[in-house]
Amino acid sequence: MNTLTERYLAATLRSVPLQRRDEIATELRASIRDMIEDRAGGGQDATAAERAVLTELGNPDLLAARYADRRLQLIGPTYYLVWLRLLKLLLSFIPAIVGTIVAIVDVADGKGFGAIGTGIVTAMQVAVQIAFWLTLTFAILERAQPATSLPDWTVDQLPDVPAHRDISLADTIASVAMAALTIGYLPFQHYRSWVNGTDGENIPILDPALWSFWLPALIAVLVAGMVFEIVKYRIGRWSWTLFGVKAVLDLAFTVPLIWLVLTDRLLNPALTDRLSWLAEPENRNTLGAVIAIGAAVVLVWDLIDTGLKTRRQTT
Incomplete structure (x- = not known):
């Protein structure tokens, strides 16, 4: 009810x-x-x-x-709830946005995987600054205008009873984190991979030529997938519309990946100079087939699992 x-x-x-x-x-x-x-x-x-x-x-x-026998006196009873509500709101998105922007700028400057650490540190610093300045502002306001009265609370401000969620926060965080790690790895492997040339230079795992279109396109799909996961969590349950959007996003990532693998365009040709077994066309074809089959199996399994969840939650 x-x-x-x-x-x-x-x-x-x-x-x-x-x-x-x-x-x-x-x-x-x-x-x-x-x-x-x-x-x-x-x-x-x-x-x-x-x-x-x-x-x-x-x-x-x-x-x-x-x-709960909890005293509301960090700032003072007059402004405490307003301060707390505003603090939660600002911390919910501003540090993440600033940290992400800093990380993207550092990646563009060629800092590779280290940009993630810089982004996290920046987000933490922004959160501390928000908490400090907001608290200071309300403390001054409390003492400068002690007689200020806020609007009275009414029952019309009551939120609806939280609906039962069929989509857990843990699953959402895991999906977003996996997409973020994948996005971070793509530029990281370009500057720091596990394969080095004879003079110690880094050899990217993926063909650098893919940065002209395919890798940015795949990153865009992954970002769209992260946004989708957040929207899906906010909605709280699967629907056939959400299933359709997820299917499109999955296909938009997996189909190009399979095509690049089967046409021998995914891996860096320079790898054959250091990994002799890749120089054999038969070995490259076998590796490509394994990657393509694995990607197809994951795609089909994910679509079937999502379809079953959607059917169960819509009937």
Whole structure:
């Protein structure tokens, strides 16, 4: 159910200790029911009574703090919840965006795999700066305008009861991380691979000529796949539309990969100078067939698995 009472309970319980949620939920639900019945017994409409009771109980975050015996005084009770909400919002995307931009710029400058570390450090520094300056701003505001009153909380601000998710956060993180590692490896192998020439120079695993089109195109598909995983998680369950988008993205990555392998355009021709077994056409063909078959099997298995999940969640 998605009644005001259930939404109020969900908003309150999300901020209390997990081990006490059942106890608090039972107690709070009974209290709300009794208060509504008292008002309804006096002739008040049940719907109006429910709104009046929840309004009287007040902001669920404040109620949760009382249940958890948690003091809201980092900044001060007047601005604490506003500060916390804004801090969470800013930290949810700004450090990641800045860190990603820095990493991309470093990759373009030829820093290779080390750009990932620079991006992570930059993101952490941005997060610290946001936390410091936002806290300082609210601390000054609290002391400069102690009498400022914020808008009163109303039941209309209650979020909906969180829907059951058929797509887990762990799976989403794993998929995004795998795509990010693949994207990071493509430029990394160009500057640092496990094969070196006779004079110690790096020999990329993939044909450098692919950077003229195919590797940027595959990276674009991987980035689109990362965005898709995030959108899919936000939606919370599979649909046939999502299945179709995933199928297109999978095909857009796997089909070019198989074509490049079977036409002997994927691996760097310079590898044959250091790996003598690759100089034999039969060995190259065997390796290409193994890679192509493996990619095709992964594609088919992924589509079948996704199709079964979609069918199960849409019926």
